[in-house]
Amino acid sequence: MNAYIFPGQGAQFTGMGLDLYEQSPxxxxxFEQANDILGFNITDIMFEGSAEALKETKVTxxxxxxxxVILAKTLGDSFKPDMVxxxxxxxxxxxxxxxxLxxxxxxxxxSQRALAMQKACELQPSTMAAVLGLEDAAVEAICKATEGVVVAANYNCPGQLVISGEINAxxxxxxxxxxAGARRALVLPVGGAFHSPLMEPAREELAAAIEGTAFNKxxxxxxxxxxANAVTNETAIKSNLISQLTAPVRWTQSVQQMLADGASLFTEVGPGKVLQGLVKKIDRASEVTSATFESSL
Known part of the structure; x- marks a missing residue:
């Protein structure tokens, strides 16, 4: 079964998407439709902008x-996911x-999510940190015992967890x-505490937008x-999407469940190869690859 996986923030690079733009009508x-929808030329920043300009949440x-998404659409008939x-x-x-959608x-x-998260970040100084070399349960226990708001935010792979919350916490x-024996516990250069209770203002704002959007089967x-389970019900998809901003990303558990449900090849669609690396750390025997556009021009 073909599992297609899509990266998140941090995978961006200057020049991203330019090859697609030049080779695929x-x-x-x-891309031009996106410029109109957003009200600014995001293509200029993606194709020629500085790494600094690309790092702004509303752009990234x-x-x-x-x-x-555009890479997936250019794959044509060869894009046949059994799960995503x-x-x-x-x-x-x-x-x-x-x-x-x-x-x-x-x-x-x-776009609304990015702006809402940016606003939430500005309301309260907060951050995230990567923790390497400890069991999930040990990280969770230490977060719980720490004064202030700090929670497990991203379960990326065994032995790699990201925590999120108030700067002091x-x-x-x-x-x-x-x-407690962590190999590393390193504060990340991010502007806020994503996937923590501090994103509640953003969650409320995004909830209204998601509720007002039509979702298809x-x-x-x-x-x-x-x-971290297979979902096909539109109402459940919406509800989970709203909860996502303040809840942890259970990536390890999602990949494990996809494997249990028959995933045999993981194809990463988008910039970078971060997710392929995580999949291999979750299950060394997994087959991974990158989606690539073959121009017919």
């Missing part, structure tokens, strides 16, 4: 979404890929985690971050 049309999230999943932001790309609605929601948890199951 369909891609060019979709739509840029990664566009790269993934996306890491955080990548869940929106996955929902367009499996027909739950149309391109325009997906892009609008991603994250710093204190990092010290305690190192004392998907053509294959999506393994959502919140549940």
């Amino acid at each position: 369909l891609a060019q049309e979709l 999230q739509p840029a990664i979404f566009l790269h993934s 999943a996306g890491h955080s932001l990548g869940e929106f790309s996955a929902l367009v890929a499996n027909g739950s 149309n391109f325009e609605d997906g892009l609008k929601l991603v 994250v710093n204190a948890a990092c010290e305690a985690l190192k004392e 998907p053509n294959c199951p999506i393994y959502q971050n919140v549940t």
Whole structure:
């Protein structure tokens, strides 16, 4: 069974999508449509902008979404997912890929999500940290014992977990985690505490937008971050998507469930190879690859 997986924030790079734009009339049309929907030329930033400009949340999230979704659309008949999943932001790309959302609605929601998260970040200084070399349960226990808001946010692969919360609480948890034997507990260069209770204002804002958007019956199951299980019901998909901003990304558990349900090949669609690396760490025997567009021009 073919599992298609879609990356999240952090996979961006200068020049992303330019090859698609230059070689595919369909891609060019979709990129131009995206510029109109967003009200600014995101293509200029993606193709020629600085790494700094690309790092802005309001740019990064739509840029990664566009790269993934447009690449998937240019694959034509060869794109036949049996199951899909996306890491955080990548869940929106996955929902367009499996027909739950149309391109325009997906892009609008991603843009609204990015702006809502940016606002939530500005309300309260917060951060995230990567923790390597400890069992999940040990990380969860230390977060629980730390004063202030700090929670497990991303279960990326065994021995790699990201925590999220208030700056002081994250710093204190990092010290305690190192004392407990973590190989590393490193604060990340991010502007906020994604997938933590501090994203509640963004969750409320995004909930209204998601509730007001039409979702279709998907053509294959999506393994959502919140549940790590196959979901095909539109109401459940919406509910999980709303919960996602304040709940952890259960990537390890999602991949394990996809394998249990018969996934034999994981194809990453979008910039970078981060998810392929995580899949191999979750299950060394898994077959992974990148989606590539073959130009007929």
